[in-house]
Amino acid sequence: MKLLMGRIGRQLLGLAIMGGVVAISGTAFAELGQPAPWEYKLQESGSPVMDNLTWFHNFLSWMIIAITLFVLALLVIVVVKFNAKANPIPSKTTHHTLIEVAWTIIPVLILVAIAVPSFRLLFQELDIPKSDVTIKATGNQWNWTYNYPDDKIEFTSIMLTDAERAKITPTPPRLLGVDNEVVVPVNKVIRVQTTAADVIHSFAIPSFGIKIDAIPGRLNETWFKATKLGKFYGQCSELCGKDHAFMPIVVRVVTDADYAAWKKQQIAVSAGNSFASTGAAAQ
């Protein structure tokens, strides 16, 4: 038994040390735009909304840690100081005006301190600024169709199989790479409209801090402004059927010049081939 306890103790110590190392070097596990092995934090931010979301998340975590430690300290004091042995004759105190006022007002102040940044964040998410590009994402069982209504561009984006991924360098992440990526210019406001053709899907990209349902017969809206170049991965986040896990979202953020070139190529393809999907040339 002692031996077993010793082993469990060592394992727990090992876990604690590992946890500490992970906490200190946390960002080492975060990768821009996609999940990383051993990641336990939010994905690295790629938009102003996600910057604030991350700040709010950390702010709340510190609040929770402080409150938990305070309650733990109170419990320890009660257990040590007021147990039957240490305190054989308990006091009959039932009221203490100052403490009662304090435990009413302090939680109210804490809630106000949480509510102010929380509402500010909600308004930032919901109040869509004047947009530079509009993209309509339609969820299908089980892929996404993207439409740039202002430029009459439309293509469908399908997940790459392992065999298809193997042919591409650098190899796209598993279950996240797609054949036709959404392309957007950097530092521009992108309005995202979502709907669905069959069942409810959900359009979510963690690094941009967006997640919005795509509902048949309705048009939902959200927005993001990508502040960094690169590829940003997301997934359908509403259980939508057997291949729910296989309808990833990829947004490639490029410079204005690259975006203009991509757009020109897409429009040319659409014009030359109005019946077939323009997707094949989207890359």
Ligand SMILES: [Cu+2]
């Ligand atoms: Cu879905």
